[in-house]
Amino acid sequence: MDRMTPDISLAQKLVLEHSWNPIAYQVLNPGIQLWFSERKDAVIGFVSRHNIRVVAGAPVCRPGRIRATAREFEADAERHGERVCYVHVGPRFVGMISGSQKHSVASIGALPFWRPAGWGAILKSDASLRYQISRARNKGIEVNEMPAERAAESQALRDIRQQWLSRKHLPPMHFLIEPDIFQHLTHRRLFVARRNQQIIAYLLCTPMPNREGWLFEQWARAHRAPLGASELLVHAAMSTFASEGYREVTMGLAPLSHKVIAPGEPGPLWLLMLFRFLRVSASPLYNFKGLEHYKYKFHPHYSEPAYVVVNKPHFEPVNVIAIAHAFAGSPLQLFAWQTLKKNFQRLTRRAA
Known part of the structure; x- marks a missing residue:
């Protein structure tokens, strides 16, 4: 070879x-x-x-x-x-x-890194973060995982990604922040936020196998997504990884x-x-x-x-x-x- x-x-x-x-x-x-x-x-x-x-x-x-x-x-x-x-x-x-x-x-x-087991204590210490999560729930937003095979075929996810990219002042970037990865979800996990059965935001997580953890690689929300949707996604992922015994989560580089x-x-x-x-x-x-500011507002450990x-x-x-x-x-x-x-x-x- x-x-x-x-x-x-x-x-x-x-x-x-x-x-x-x-x-x-x-x-x-x-x-x-x-x-x-x-x-x-x-x-x-x-x-x-x-x-x-x-x-x-x-x-x-x-x-x-x-x-x-x-x-x-x-x-x-x-x-x-x-x-x-x-x-x-x-x-x-x-x-x-x-x-x-x-x-x-x-x-x-x-x-910034978090220990998922300590996520509950972070929530207790931050009333503003609790408010954002409650706000999203009160708007009828629910979060669950989407299997990779469904995500690969989802036009709704691609539309949200396009809306997210369109809000940026720079053209799509690549290398370590490649946006077009819905066909490459093996071992990755995808959390989606829905309101009235419609997908309005997602959070894509990439494994860190030997650190027993996950990287929050990409998250995006639709134009119509209410405030708090992103915070609810983070909360759902952190809570899931805590319940599964993972040791670390990072939101990636703050350059x-x-x-x-x-x-x-x-x-x-x-x-x-x-x-x-x-x-x-x-x-x-x-x-x-x-x-x-956004990444550190979640109070990394x-x-x-x-x-x-x-x-x-x-x-x-x-x-x-x-x-x-x-x-x-x-x-x-x-x-x-x-x-x-x-x-x-x-x-x-x-x-x-």
Whole structure:
């Protein structure tokens, strides 16, 4: 088997057996290229942009094989004239390359985590959260799980996803936040909110097998969904996972968040200044502060830092460009044009 043969079954097996990073399962998402170690005991998901392999998280393998797998992958990239940029890695991977003169590290945000068994205590401590959940119930909203085979055929879910995407100021993004995954629900779980028998919102959860937990990967609501629908979805999922004995839940990365002080090197000054500028000025297009506020209003029990690691002694602007290109899924010039076009159309509709 070629090292880059898209063997989804082998990749899925490795993810279920060895994943630790909360986003590990997302290497199976469409559009991500798979690389396998010579032993076929490790998998890495990545996309190539600007001669840089932008990697989805850390290598997926046994802990004792992470260093060797990273070296093997980086050597393979070098043979193809490429560098490597690991995006959204955690403290475990950073600790393993700590002290390396061939790598540089930068903090990119925080992941809030909950212990589902402690969800009841969180509700008791927050009257506002209880009110939102009660409000949704009083509006006749009910939440239950939808089997994957039904979800794959549901036009209602696709319509809600489209409405959710249309409210955003940016075009659909990809890589670690791929929206089109209703055909890829194996091992995932889907909670749907209904009102008057109509689906009005959903929450898609992705497994974190070796952490005995779940990642809230994607949630969306229809234009007509009453306030409190999202909170009720979160409550239903947390309560279900608590009753099933799961240990952890995360809502995913709060990018550029300051909610956790990341140990180690925070990154070069120019990159820190860029992140600070984006956090302050990018709200009209991507509301970093608003996303952080929303996730942390649910009172996580703890947070973990997330990092970017490049296999060069210093960060360079091209690394940021490659990451942006990976998430855009298209040339940045085209993505910028699509953004301008979308926001012009929004303004035109408002003025009409």
